[in-house]
Amino acid sequence: MKTMGNQNDRFGCVYSVAEIRAIETGALSMQLDQANPGTKSLMQKAGLAAANLAIELVGNLPAKILVLAGPGNNGGDAFEVAAILASRGHAVHVVQCGNAVDYSSDALSSLRKAQSYHVQLIDAVALASLPSDWALIIDGLFGIGLKRAPEGAIAGLIRHINQLAAQNAIPLLALDVPSGLSAETGQLAGTDGIAICATHTISFIGDKPGLHTGQGQDYAGQVSVESLGIPSSLFPPAKAHLNTAESLKGILQPRKQNSHKGSYGDVIIIGGASGMVGAAILAARAAQFSGAGRIYCCIPGVGPQYDSLHPEIMFRVPEEMDFEDHHVVIGPGLGTSAAVQALLIGAIKSAKTLVVDADALNLIAADPALAQLLASRTAASVLTPHPLEAARLLQQGVAEVQADRLFAARKLAQQLNAVVVLKGSGSIICKANGDVSINTTGNPALASGGTGDVLAGVTGALLAQGCSAAEAARIAAWAHGYAADELVEQGTGPIGLTASELLPLIRKNLNWLTKG
Structure with missing residues (x-):
């Protein structure tokens, strides 16, 4: 539209x-x-x-x-x-x-x-x-x-x-x-x-x-x-605005010649339990395509040693990583075991910036102490729930969330002291103070597995490059949705579009935003 x-x-x-x-x-x-x-x-x-x-x-x-x-x-x-x-x-x-x-x-x-x-x-x-x-x-x-x-x-x-x-x-x-x-x-x-x-x-x-x-x-x-x-x-x-390309211009600046990989932040992706390793790899690849300096893919339990398609991504054991100086994305394919809950607690307590997605959201929804720990963070936090995950966090039904999406996003952002991206048709990006942006990009091509993992990775990469939580969420939602719009316009989708196909166009969109 x-x-x-x-x-x-x-x-x-x-x-x-x-x-x-x-x-x-x-x-x-x-x-x-x-x-x-x-x-x-x-x-x-x-x-x-x-x-x-x-x-x-x-x-x-x-x-x-x-x-x-x-x-x-x-x-x-x-x-x-x-x-x-x-x-x-x-x-x-x-x-x-x-x-x-x-x-x-x-x-x-x-x-x-x-x-x-x-x-x-x-x-x-x-x-x-x-x-x-x-x-x-x-x-x-x-x-x-x-x-x-x-x-x-x-x-x-x-x-x-x-x-x-x-x-x-x-x-x-x-x-x-x-x-x-x-x-x-x-x-x-x-x-x-x-x-x-x-x-x-x-x-x-x-x-x-x-x-x-x-x-x-x-x-x-x-x-x-x-x-x-x-x-x-x-x-x-x-108190509410449309999230458009025009409103995002000027946030991402052209890169200086005198820069290096350390200039653009280190992102840790934590996720990928048995049978869901692809979710963490998708998020890591999205962070790579979105400009983070270094990406660490941390998979609990047994996982691959490298990504043959993108060997630039480094694989580590999550328990050995120091979250304090890193930008953490946690949740894609994470699972809900006691071991990963300990990782989530560590990330909430010490991550420089934090993106909480998928199973990490479900863990928080099931444990009021985790929710309180998240709400007490002073550093940037972004939550990326779909309506069912938002309903679990708010302890209500999906129909109630969808009945008033702006109200649900505002309530969740205020309760958890975070920027919330309530995904769906016209995704709602809400700050803890209740200010809302309604995303104007995206289409049904995004209704497939893995696209949320990509969004989380893009958001983490933008945080690593110095965007505020609200800026990262707004840019990620727009670039992610516009990539799907471009693909559909080109004849790829909406039926059968895959999350991996979004990555090159997301990269193109982010570079376009830097041109003023």
Whole structure:
């Protein structure tokens, strides 16, 4: 999914529903204070912005456009769009799903404007009898305030529209948020929810987290943001941002000529129990491709003496390593024996920086004393759980974690005093103070064994090169996901892409970030 903006956007800033409502309230109060006959309402501005985007999608020639108008202000936005498109010569039909007596004054005004331009008002029953040759469908059923799943006739309409758009390759533009999707969490409302599956979403006032994480990426399509001309002074400092290439430029600096392998840190990878040695080797190779000066692969028990594909990696017995001056990645294929638990305790106590992944996370989840030991660390720590591992750490179900991924990541980061990368669609990178970044790269090609081990190795290498915990996590998540995006674009995947294939492209992405 791609996010677009305009010059008035706070590009990369993401706002909660409560923050959006507060901004809107402030803007409406300012509008009342400064009212004059030529001032456009927020609804009129939203309608104009959406109409302009709609025309970009269908072109300037007259087109047949279907608009869905719900019962609230989102329906008012829909009528405003319909009126503008009709005034520009397009044939517009509106499925009216609300009762006019329940509309706000602004929404009612927009409805009357649409009627004055001879927009065809129809119901869902009439829609079924019309030809399906729409050039564009616009969803204005529900906005950010939806609390429950669409049901009854509205749910049936959404199913019909999704099927109609998919079968006929009709672009589907959602106003503010696809109807049925939570703007806050990126999940469908209700246990058996349904939502509009948009190809494009225009987000009003500010960007919303639910468009970028959880199920949001499957429903929002390409996101653009329209701030409606609201002054910057009404926007609070953002507590969440999109993790984009633009936001990462300048963190990694070009390497100086006068440098050596010691300049870029030593990374110790601890993992690879019997049957899972490949996990540790993948993490070690990822650290090598990501620029660490020296990599030690420490496998508990019996393991290989070297990596024939990458002999640069050194193999050691983990019990003989001094963690104090090293950057430690622990967990890939680690197992959960008492011996490896002792290694984890040593790493938590003394590692210069620490990346905790996979089985190391499970050990911490099972032992409150280990969790407290981790939380007491003063040096940098990064945790990289997938949703099940996060659920174990939080002692709750996976569904509860996924129901509000930002909340889960914030809770975990605060409890364990670490930067947390909650993996998944729209990975959440969260600092202990609650500041969040939502990763914008990655695709289903990463849903295969070993890709998490690669992410852990990349993160450890970036810590070794001097990045802060948050910087390392953000850069690693972006470069890892973008490597998968590039491979899919080239025709490799998403089916069957392997973790090893990511490594050369991750290296390329990290070098690209140093170029400013």
